[in-house]
Amino acid sequence: MRNQLICLALMLCALHSASGLYFHISETERKCFIEEVPDETTVIVNYKVELYDPRSNGFMPSSPGIGMHVEVRDSDDKVILSRVYSSQGRISFTSHTPGEHVICMYSNSTAWFNGAQLRVHLDIQVGEHAIDYANVAQKEKLTELQLRIRQLLDQVQQITKEQNYQRYREERFRHTSESTNSRVLWWSLAQTVVLVCMGFWQMRHLKSFFEAKKLV
Amino acid sequence: MRDNQSKNCNTSSSSSNSSRNSSRNNKWTTLMCLSLSLSFLVSCSEAVEFTFDLADNAEDCFYEEINRNTSAYFEFQVSAGGQLDVDVVLKDPNNQIIYSMDRATFDSHQFTAEMKGVYTACFSNKFSAFSHKIVYVDFQVGEEPALPGVDEHATVLTQMETSSQAIHKALNDILDAQTHHRLREAQGRKRAEDLNQRVMLWSSVETAAVVLIGLLQILVLRNFFTDRKPSQTQYARL
Numbered sequence: 001m002r003n004q005l006i007c008l009a010l011m012l013c014a015l016h017s018a019s020g021l022y023f024h025i026s027e028t029e030r031k032c033f034i035e036e037v038p039d040e041t042t043v044i045v046n047y048k049v050e051l052y053d054p055r056s057n058g059f060m061p062s063s064p065g066i067g068m069h070v071e072v073r074d075s076d077d078k079v080i081l082s083r084v085y086s087s088q089g090r091i092s093f094t095s096h097t098p099g100e101h102v103i104c105m106y107s108n109s110t111a112w113f114n115g116a117q118l119r120v121h122l123d124i125q126v127g128e129h130a131i132d133y134a135n136v137a138q139k140e141k142l143t144e145l146q147l148r149i150r151q152l153l154d155q156v157q158q159i160t161k162e163q164n165y166q167r168y169r170e171e172r173f174r175h176t177s178e179s180t181n182s183r184v185l186w187w188s189l190a191q192t193v194v195l196v197c198m199g200f201w202q203m204r205h206l207k208s209f210f211e212a213k214k215l216v
Numbered sequence: 217m218r219d220n221q222s223k224n225c226n227t228s229s230s231s232s233n234s235s236r237n238s239s240r241n242n243k244w245t246t247l248m249c250l251s252l253s254l255s256f257l258v259s260c261s262e263a264v265e266f267t268f269d270l271a272d273n274a275e276d277c278f279y280e281e282i283n284r285n286t287s288a289y290f291e292f293q294v295s296a297g298g299q300l301d302v303d304v305v306l307k308d309p310n311n312q313i314i315y316s317m318d319r320a321t322f323d324s325h326q327f328t329a330e331m332k333g334v335y336t337a338c339f340s341n342k343f344s345a346f347s348h349k350i351v352y353v354d355f356q357v358g359e360e361p362a363l364p365g366v367d368e369h370a371t372v373l374t375q376m377e378t379s380s381q382a383i384h385k386a387l388n389d390i391l392d393a394q395t396h397h398r399l400r401e402a403q404g405r406k407r408a409e410d411l412n413q414r415v416m417l418w419s420s421v422e423t424a425a426v427v428l429i430g431l432l433q434i435l436v437l438r439n440f441f442t443d444r445k446p447s448q449t450q451y452a453r454l
Contacts, residue, residue, distance in 0.1 A: 020262035020264060020280060020281075020357070021262065021264045021278055021279070021280045021355060022278070022279050022280070023276070023277065023278045023279065024277070031268075032268065032269055033266045033267060033268050034266075034267040034268065034269065034350065035266070035267065036267065036398065036402070122264070122266075123262070123264060124264060124265065124266050126265070128391075129263075144377070145374075145376060145377060145380070148377065148380040148381070148384070149380060151384060152380060152383055152384060152387065155384065155387040155388070155391070156387065158391065159387065159390055159391060159394065162391070162394045162398075163394075166394070166397075166398070166401070169398075169401055169405065170401075172405070173401065173404065173405045173408060176405065176408045176409055176412050177408055179412055180408065180411055180412040180415055183412070183415050183416060183419065184415055187415070187419035187422075187423075190419075190423065191419070191422065191423065191426070194423055194426055194427065195426060198426060198427065198430040199430075201430070202430060202433065202434055205434055206434070206437065209438060209441070210441075213441060213442075215441065
């Protein structure tokens, strides 16, 4: 009974959080979110779409006709998920390359021009936040303290991943800076060579020109 | 599965309502069920972190329903685009401005909701006609939810539990600091990449300019001397 209660409370909690942050888009609009994550990190996106109802001047809580097209691209612009979901959905993916993952949503509406307004409730959880500890506790039969330690462990792992990613990005940053540095250096050398060559050629050319014209 | 369990809970509550004198235990569980779900509804927090692309000349708004007397934390950071600035406005349910910042790059604001209702956070890029911005937003409402299956008992925490809670808080701070630094790094990196490309472009343009000017100088000079000769001869004839 106790577990059931917890479950119910959690379910209410989940329902509640699904109606957390929201924004409005038109039916034909496309909305993208960027999540910069390390590799092997789970991202969970919960969303719910409501259609504007002009009769009641509000939003219909459930609109079965509306579907959402969700597309996830990784840092190499490779599509890792592209599907049409119903008006309410839960998308979960795990990153395989570190970097910016772009999550794009647009409705599957066939309206050509300025369709109705949509209200999208959105919740994005990344890494350790995406883990459902109630499930973990139930499945692995952990005690309270064990569960706490488990959470700490997951957090530390997330921090380690983030640090590895930080190292990777620092390397890329340094690479860019070194490239700029060498470009500046080589360009200044090349510029000097070009200038000297140009001056030399100009002098020679003018000299031969004046000699041909018998000016000197 | 969860639906099933919720049904269980509901049926137990309705049965207890219909036959109140059935058993004390049943009544107690109903009360427990209600109070728990209510307390979770109130205490359950939402923390949303996301990054979005704010188009040029656009304004994007996000809405969040906040209960009365709930503390909320709002943070934003522009990580790329233009001068890294954006106009930010936070409004309460009565459309009163509770926080506003013009042309800001990074800031955070903590407030306590004075009334229940929909709070609005708007990001405006109306002043910028060319550059689109990438904005990171962190919106936390209420306290961080307790670890499920842990905090529903009322006994005093042991020392072990207290310290694990403290570690958990500290680790959360570390994660926040990491996010902050990651965004700062993204700012720096984007600038460095821009610089790299600009150096490349500028150097090729400059080399081309030097060669072109050199050729042009010779041509002009040659033209000058070849033009002068006939005039000179004309002058000599006169």
